[in-house]
Amino acid sequence: MSKETAARIAVRDALIQLVELNRLFREAIESDHGLPIWTMETESESTNQRALAAGIATRLTYIEEQNKQETARLTGLVGVSEQTLQLGEELNLCRDQFKTAMADFRKLFGDSIEAIEQASDDLRDGLLGGLQVKHLHFVQCYRQLKLFPEPPRRVGFSWAASHSGTVRLTAEEAIVHFRKKYIASVAVNEDIGLLEKMPAKEVVVIKRILAPHLRANITWPKDIQALRQADPVLKKQYPAQINSPLPLFIQLKPGEPLPEFNRIRPYDPSARQERLQRSDARLVKINDNPHSRIYRYA
Template identity: 80%
Template sequence: MSQEAAARITVRESLIDLVNQNRTFREAVEADNGLPVWIMEAGENDDARSMAANAATKLTYLETQNKQETARLTGLIGVSATTMELGQQLNQCRDDFKTAIANFRKLFGDSVEAIEQASEDLRDGLLGGLQIKHLHFVQCYRQLKLFPEPPKRVGFSWAASHSGTVRLTAEEAIEHFQKKYIASVAINDDIRLLECMPKTEVVIIKRILAPHLRANITWSNDIKALRDTDAALKKHYPAQINSPLPLFIQLTPGQPLPEFNRIRPFDPTARQERLQRSDACLVKINDNPHSRIYRYA
């Protein structure tokens, strides 16, 4: 069996597993209807639990969805221990599918043209044969936020006018642009400039992020003590995470959701208070207004 045939089989099998586990988890969340739930945008007559289950397990594009956006729905969802275990299995399926897709793409190479060819082959060939042409890969890959132990408090806050940065050498930045961005005049201009720089010179790639919600999490004193003594536990008990999807929290019948603030949808006219970021001292290297490369002043 060729490498390509083996990679195709792995993608197909991991996708089938993902779809099946996805359905099982969604049904389990909906069945936990005796546990509390809160969804930021749910109206009085909405089924908030079904809204959360559907948003967290949506693998394909919505008809009205922008191709650059992911399905979003902020909230807190109480689930049973059985559903929590199913969620952990679903996260593993998502990891397996992401790895299978990455291995499949490697067969085509790393150039922009090769990446586009691999995507076309996936959508119109392999996935098209499964009647899943409009699969949203980011939604398939992203991990559910699962908390087997309830936090003490969840404080939601908006991060607005926010930019993301990555620090790379000029050589690494060229590879980053070729792999992560669709070719354009501005991107090609940045790459040409980087090619003229010493390979080891450090640059900053900056991109503007849309307003997004963060969950600031407070844990009990016992868990805080554990985090202080074992750094590995910070991954399981984070202090802050992005929260585009509901947080799933294991509860027992009669147990309430953690204390939280009922934040409202983002208001672009409201003033956003924030501390000055370290990237405020970045300066552009390229005069092109659409350039993404900077260095520290």
């Protein structure tokens, strides 16, 4: 079997499994109707919050009115059963497997913009067309669900309204970061080419524009808090802060309430506070491509 055939089969099999696990998880969320739920902007009694949360969390494709640069979002807290949480963990693993299969598939075509377009055409008109699946939203396919087997003591939602996020790396580290975190494009390839010509230990900054986004600031019960402080693995399992474009799925027993939380409202740009000048105001671009993400300090 050729590498090309093997890569296509891996994508096909991973996508079939992803669609099936998505369906099972969506149905499981809706069947947990006896457990509590809260979602932002949908507090009306006439809204089926479970169906909405389940649909958005498992949406793999674009819908007709969706902007191509946007991802489906719905912040909230969803109580789920142990069986549903286990399905969510299987779905997260499947999403990782599909992401890996897609990365291997795209490598067959190279890194140029023409090759990227060819890979997309091959995928859309060939493999996905044969499965009668088109217009996949890859960010929605890849993103991990936030699953908590133990309920937090409190969840404090807050808006992060900064304009950009930055990461400070050496040129050598930045090359690895680009190849690991970004899909190949003309701008990314140009940035990598410039980094390869720089001294390996020269410090650069990778900067990306961020839209206002919601964060969940999580307070854990004292016993969990003590354990996570002593164990780096548990710190990841029980984080203190995460971005929350999707609901947090929390395992609850029948009759158990949601953790304490604040019912945050949609973002209001007029309520933003003026910020002090950031240190990254001294950054200058080293690539003329408008989509470039690398800077150095002036």
